[in-house]
Amino acid sequence: MTDEESMAQVINAGRQLRKAAGLQDVQGGGYLEFCNDMGAPLNKGYIEMSASLPPGVSGHDYAEQVKAAMMASGWSDKLPSQHMYGGTINRDGVAVNIEYYQGETRLRFKIYGECRNVTNHYGDSKNNGTNLTKELNSDS
Numbered sequence: 001m002t003d004e005e006s007m008a009q010v011i012n013a014g015r016q017l018r019k020a021a022g023l024q025d026v027q028g029g030g031y032l033e034f035c036n037d038m039g040a041p042l043n044k045g046y047i048e049m050s051a052s053l054p055p056g057v058s059g060h061d062y063a064e065q066v067k068a069a070m071m072a073s074g075w076s077d078k079l080p081s082q083h084m085y086g087g088t089i090n091r092d093g094v095a096v097n098i099e100y101y102q103g104e105t106r107l108r109f110k111i112y113g114e115c116r117n118v119t120n121h122y123g124d125s126k127n128n129g130t131n132l133t134k135e136l137n138s139d140s
Contacts, residue, residue: 032046067098
């Protein structure tokens with residue numbers, strides 16, 4: 001995968017979350033993340049995204065609603081290696097951790113792409129975070 005394909009993979013997953021679950025006030029950012037702790041290829045796209053909780057709905061309940069909406073859209077919850085508070089879903093090589101914290105007003109998502117980018121980004125700026133709020137709220 002190219003850098004652009006790696007990021008498009010996770011941005012598109014974020015857009016699917018926004019649309020299928022009807023998320024409001026979506027914000028997020030991301031970067032190319034190393035798939036190992038050595039700073040060497042392979043890389044994957046990575047996004048941290050959040051959305052406002054609806055008034056009167058707990059983080060736990062909203063996480064379950066989002067997960068159900070995504071599963072109805074073809075996502076799966078069969079990712080045996082990770083179990084987060086709120087749940088994990090996956091589709092086409094992309095994994096999404098859905099997280100909530102007591103007392104917060106936002107639901108959080110960590111979106112991980114596939115480790116298929118072989119470009120060496122050690123020491124360059126591709127591993128720096130970029131605000132992707134506009135892209136996540138766009139339909140294209």
